[in-house]
Amino acid sequence: MEVEKKTADWYIKWIASCFIILAICFRSVQNFPEIDLVLSFIGCFMWTIVGLMWNDRALIVLNAVATFVLLTGLIKLFIGV
DSSP states (O other): OOOOOOHHHHHHHHHHHHEEEEEEHHHTSOOOOHHHHHHHHHHHHHHHHHHHHHTTTHHHHHHHHHHHHHHHHHHHHHTTT
16 A cells, blocks of 8 residues: 655645644633734644645635734734834
């Protein structure tokens, strides 16, 4: 039996999905908004990379916008701008 070799996009999409799932878990307890923002940002940024690798405009637009919005929230939270 031959083992299928995984490509970079396979690893990135699953790691990104894990980050987003963890972010949702933190969001549900409503005690750690900072962790939620950081994990969501990382997950969406990684999904943006996957969208670029796949040339999938829907993934690129959705996750690039989410990444920008989350980055804005992180800057406001940690820098206060």
